[in-house]
Structure formats: C-alpha cells, structure tokens
Amino acid sequence: MKIVVWDLPLRLFHWLLVVSFSIAYVTAEISGLWLVWHEMIGLFIISLILFRVIWGFVGSEYSRFSHFLPTPKRIEQYYLTDESPVGHSPLGALSVFTLLIVVFSVACLGLFSLNDDAEFYGPFYDLVNADWVERLTIWHAQLFDVSLIFIVLHILAILFYLFYKKNNLIYPMITGVRHIPGKFRRSPDRYAKVNHLLTAIVISIFVFWILQSGFLVSWILSNSINSTQEINSPSW
Amino acid sequence: MKNKILLSLCFIIGTSFPIISVADLKAEDAIKFRQSAMMFMRWNMGKIKKQVVKDPETYNKQQVIDAANVISAIANSGLGALFPANTEKGKGWKKTRVKPEFFEQPEEVKKRATKFNKEANKLVAIASSGNIDHIAKQFDVTLKACKACHKNFRKKNKKNN
Numbered sequence A: 001m002k003i004v005v006w007d008l009p010l011r012l013f014h015w016l017l018v019v020s021f022s023i024a025y026v027t028a029e030i031s032g033l034w035l036v037w038h039e040m041i042g043l044f045i046i047s048l049i050l051f052r053v054i055w056g057f058v059g060s061e062y063s064r065f066s067h068f069l070p071t072p073k074r075i076e077q078y079y080l081t082d083e084s085p086v087g088h089s090p091l092g093a094l095s096v097f098t099l100l101i102v103v104f105s106v107a108c109l110g111l112f113s114l115n116d117d118a119e120f121y122g123p124f125y126d127l128v129n130a131d132w133v134e135r136l137t138i139w140h141a142q143l144f145d146v147s148l149i150f151i152v153l154h155i156l157a158i159l160f161y162l163f164y165k166k167n168n169l170i171y172p173m174i175t176g177v178r179h180i181p182g183k184f185r186r187s188p189d190r191y192a193k194v195n196h197l198l199t200a201i202v203i204s205i206f207v208f209w210i211l212q213s214g215f216l217v218s219w220i221l222s223n224s225i226n227s228t229q230e231i232n233s234p235s236w
Numbered sequence B: 001m002k003n004k005i006l007l008s009l010c011f012i013i014g015t016s017f018p019i020i021s022v023a024d025l026k027a028e029d030a031i032k033f034r035q036s037a038m039m040f041m042r043w044n045m046g047k048i049k050k051q052v053v054k055d056p057e058t059y060n061k062q063q064v065i066d067a068a069n070v071i072s073a074i075a076n077s078g079l080g081a082l083f084p085a086n087t088e089k090g091k092g093w094k095k096t097r098v099k100p101e102f103f104e105q106p107e108e109v110k111k112r113a114t115k116f117n118k119e120a121n122k123l124v125a126i127a128s129s130g131n132i133d134h135i136a137k138q139f140d141v142t143l144k145a146c147k148a149c150h151k152n153f154r155k156k157n158k159k160n161n
Helices: A008-030 A034-058 A072-080 A090-110 A130-163 A170-175 A194-213 A215-223 B002-022 B027-054 B061-075 B106-129 B132-153
Strands: A002-004 A177-179
Touching (some): A008 A090, A008 A170, A034 A090, A034 A194, A072 A090, A090 A130, A170 A177, A194 A215, B027 B132, B061 B106
16 A cells, blocks of 8 residues: 655655755865855755754654664564564664764764865854864864765665665655555554644754854854954054 | 184184075975965965955955965965975974875976966956956865865875874
8 A cells, every 4th residue: 555654844854965965075075165055055954954853753753763763672573573664674764863963963063174275164163273173174074984984875775675675765755655565554643744844944944044144153252251352453 | 822712713604604504494494484374375365255255245355455465475485495305294383284295296286386376366466356256256266276286285184283
C-alpha cells in the first residue's frame, strides 16, 4: 500500500540542504567575492537545520526524532525480525543524526572563521581572539572534510539499496510516497500541523535574521567590559 | 700607546665595515618584513571590502583610493627580495607559512606575483573612477590573484607560533 512517509517540509528541508551545501562548497572554492554568498548560505544552513530540529519534535510522525531514535529495542527488532520500519532503519537514523550534527557544526564553526586569502570572516569573528580564530578556522575546514566522508557514505548506502536491495530510497524523498508491501501496521498517527510548521519557520527565520544582522554580536560586545569603543577615524 | 689604540680602532672599523655593508637581509627580518607586508595589505583589503562590498553606504572614494594605493605600492615594492633562499623555514613574527614549492618553481611564482601586481595596479585606476560596481568587480579579481598564489605556495593556516 501507498503511504506518505516523508512530509513536504521534510523533503524541502532535505533538498534545500543538498543545494545549499553544494553552493557553500563551490563558493568557498571560487573564493573572492563569492564568499559573500558563502557566508549567507552558511547562515541559511544553520537556520535550515534548526528548522529540522524543531520539526523533529513537532513534525509528522516519521519526521520525529522520537520515531527513529535508534534505541536498543529498535535495533534488536530491526536485526532480529524481518519486519522493516516504514521510516528510517536504525543505521539510517544514525546517519541522519550524524549528518545533521556534523553539517551544523561545520556551519557554526564558519561563524568564527577567517579566510585571510580574501579578508573574509564570519559574523562572530569579533567574539574570539586571533588564536581561537585560527583554531576554529582549521576545524571549520577539517570538519568539512569529515562531512564529505559522511555524505559519500550516505550516497553509497542509497546506491547499495537501489542496486543491491532493489529498494529505491530516492523516489520517496522526492514524492514523499512509499510503497509498503503486504499489510501495514498503522497509518501515521501524527500529521504535520500548519501552526507547528509556521512556528518552526518563524523561529528559523528569526534566528537567520539575528545572525545576519550582526545584532547579537554588537549586543554582546557592547555589554563586555573589554569592548573597544567605536571611534571616528582621525583624519590623519 | 695612543697611536696603537687609534690604529687598532681603525683596523676594527676598517675590517668590520665591509662585513656590515655586504651582510644580506637577516632571514628573520626578511620573514618579518614579508609577514608585515601581507598583514598590512590585509588591513587595506579589509577597508575596501567593507566600503565596497559589505556596507556600501560607508563608501568613501578617497579612502578606497588610498587603500588601493597602499596595496599596489606594497605589491610593487619588490616583495620578491623578501624571499631569500634560506627562508623556506624559520620564524618572523611567527613561523613562516611559505611552501618549499615557492623556491622550487620561481617561474610560476613570478607569473602569479606579476599577475597580482597587474591587478592591484588596475584596482588603483578603477578606484579613481569612483564606480562602486566596477571597483567591486576588480576587487574580486584582485582577491582571486591573491588566492592563486596562496593556494600553491602557502601552507594552510595551522597552530604554528
């Protein structure tokens, strides 16, 4: 039977993340003024993943973390019975959590990073000293490499399912629909609610705006004792 | 006695003088000079970036021209002399980030350095025009010329003080 396993916000999240991650990668490679876009996309990724996290609590059934958190009981059920879950398998769930955490961390490290090829730095650059900027910039680059490894594993797993297990996982991520063979235990008991969706979107946009406006940083700096007062440049 | 002292003084001065005058740039100084040059260019790049890209409402024509002039002046000051053969390793303000390849491929370095100088000079000319879009475009080209050299000849930044 046919069921909607991935709701529309979740699918949009997934493909927007694919697109924005790729843009972030390409703009960093080209460098120059494309880093303006790199920064913007980085903030977008942070808000996007924030949205996914909220959606993981208030979304429709299969989007919820509580539905696919790989607990020992679920792992046992998955590997000892031939009953396959409608949503993520335990390993798939682990992959989801890992990718979310790693990509989110890469983006957050970018907030502090400095690209001294182009005198470009993230919006939180002023919050830490030069030593830490150096360190966090290296982590930003290194964790990005780690994220590429996980993305390759993610794609390989999907290809393995597609060609070896004859199970197309890409199609449901586009249409949301999955065919479940035989009897189906239950229909999703929690549908996506519009007001939950709106709340999640509003919070994410708000966070994006906070990061983008530099409001938070100037507020923190104005409250710190060490803050250097903005002085008008002398004419000499 | 007095003569002897005078004579030995003359001898010391006479023999030490050539040593002082032919002494090459100290490796440590050379590294400090080039690191300072890069850092000072960074400050000026940052000013242009702020006024032309980040907050165009703060654009000040004269300041951008000044900044472009500084960058082009540093670029044309003969920076190559700050990379003597014995400085692929060593410490200036901090450990140098130059790669050994810099000294192994002088032709390639020259090509990229010349390209950067050309773009920096062009930036000065365009800064004088006061057209912010054109400045941004040339600024972008200049930044890429920076990166073209850094990519091959500068080590990735790592904790190395």
